[in-house]
Amino acid sequence: MNRKHSDFISALFFCLIALISVMENSVFAQDQNKEAVSVSEQEKKEKALEHAKKGQKFLRQKYWKDAISEFEKAIELQPKNSVLHYLLGVSYMENSEASKGWVELRKAVLLDQNNKRAANDFMKIWNFFDSRGLLNVGTPEVEVLKVLGKPDRQRNQNGESLLIYGFMWIKFRNARLFALVDVRGLVKDLTRAISTMEFKLGPSWKEGYRMMNATNALTEFVTAEETVQNYRQLFSTQRLFKLGEQISAKEMMNRMKSNLEKTHQIEEWNVIREGDSDILFEWRVAKNERAPAQYEITRLIRGKRDMHRLAYVTRKLPLDETTRKTWIQQLEAAKLVVAHPVDSKLTAAQKRSLAEELEKKTREIIVLQLGLIKKQDVEALKPYFTKRLRNRITSKMLEQAARQIESATPEELVHSVQVDDTKNQIQARIMMKNGRTLTTLIPVNGKWEADTIWFK
Structure with a gap:
């Protein structure tokens, strides 16, 4: 500087x-x-x-x-x-x-x-x-303070902190950077999604960058060894505010192409699957003085209010056909879902879908928790439970639990899930194979937490 x-x-x-x-x-x-x-x-x-x-x-x-x-x-x-x-x-x-x-x-x-x-x-x-990676997801708060200096304002609440520099807000969770927010012209109602894209990435991917401003919310994922400043593969999910009310997915694609033509030489543009509200396409641009050549597969879905975009980008060219087909299938498998089901009455179909999803995820989490219990890792276990329970989890409790769960399997512990949304509160009861309730999950700040200590 x-x-x-x-x-x-x-x-x-x-x-x-x-x-x-x-x-x-x-x-x-x-x-x-x-x-x-x-x-x-x-x-x-x-x-x-x-x-x-x-x-x-x-x-x-x-x-x-x-x-x-x-x-x-x-x-x-x-x-x-x-x-x-x-x-x-x-x-x-x-x-x-x-x-x-x-x-x-x-x-x-x-x-x-x-x-x-x-x-x-x-x-x-x-x-x-930003170009030097200081503002990437996961940067320690102490490093940001060291470089940017004392913020203009600072807030701390429930393990989260907020540093404010001018009109830019930096959110931290567990003392690591979580998201950036440019508050200029940002309408509060738009920060809360009506619907969101649900997709799956392999364990080799990590969140690299998360940003929200007056027009969109963007999250970019990179592989473990790469950064958003220097990547060969990148996956992004983007919510474009209010565009779902204004234009079709096909019109959005044409707008993207028009803008791209102003800055790049397009070598390929191919619509894989046509649709006004849901369209899948791919394109490739040549190298220029500012960026290397790259290939992208994009899916646009028109929501009730916002436009949703998922994209796989690679600079590993040429892309082999097997990898191409894999990513097309992965993008096609993504679903547009209700962002905050706790605020809405769920249909019977939505309950079944949520129960199936939670059954699979809960078994995966139970496997992790069984390992943590055996390691006697109290602190690592606490975030899986609601705040009122966390201080009750102790080393002595884990010692006793480790002996009792030696022969337990995820399939026995998580046999089925019952979703209930009565009394304006959604919850999911995790049922064991013997018919008893293992624990009850409730949504807290976008994630599910157990409201009972199942291994006690």
Whole structure:
């Protein structure tokens, strides 16, 4: 972030004169009703404008320290002025004081998200960090703080934390990065999905990046040894807000093709399965100066409100036919499901489908829990249970349980699942082969947790 590596800094001077003009005409304009403005406040505005003009002159002359001094004096008089904080940030950047400049840019966008120059330069710095993998899923919170510095605001609740830098929010779970949120223009109702894509990936895949902004929510997966900055294979799921209300899946595909043609040379475009509300297609683009050649299989599904996109991308070319067919089958197997079944009455078919899914998943989880019990790993077991139960799980309990479950099998412990959604609360009873209830699962923040300690 020093001067040599800040390519965008030199471009800032083209707008400085215009910025000062803006300040004169709007930011520091006198109130139309002069009688309502006190003399002392008016004097502050006038003095702040004088310092701002001097700061602008020093910026043109490349006297960075003098410019910093003048803008600091102006801010003392007008501390809530976004333009002044932006100009001070530019001055700090040019004086090779990147950390201070970063803070001032954040103040500028916090005061006024419509300050486009400040927002653009804020995002250039943000994207610099992003391109180096700092903002990938799983980055330790301590590493983010070390690089980005003290946040503008911070919240901590129920094992989750939120760091706020300007208009960008970083969510952490268990002290590791979980998601990024650009709050500019983000409508709260859209953050909660009506429906979501249910799909399966193998154990070699991991979440690499998760982002939400005013137009979409995106999650990208990469293989264990790769990152979203440097990948050969990538799988993504995307929810495009409100597009399901506006256009068909086929129209969305044509829009994607039109946009792609503006930046890439399309070597192949093939519709595998046609449909207005559900379409599957593939395409390949040639290498250009910004990106390598790549191939993608995409499925678009039109939801009641949003458009849903699933895609497999590879840079391992050419793609062999066996792998191609495998990914086509995997995308076809994905289903659009209710995002929050706890909020909706389930049909009989939905209950059966959920029960079948939970039966399989619960057996897989029971296998994991049996292994943790044998290892006496108390802390690893706790997240599988509701919060009120976690402190009840102890080493002594696991010692006793390990002796009792030696001959237990997942098939005996999880024989069937009964889904119930009465009393406005959905729950799933896990039934053993002998007809007794093993435990009851309830949905908590998007995942199922056991509400009884089945091995007690």
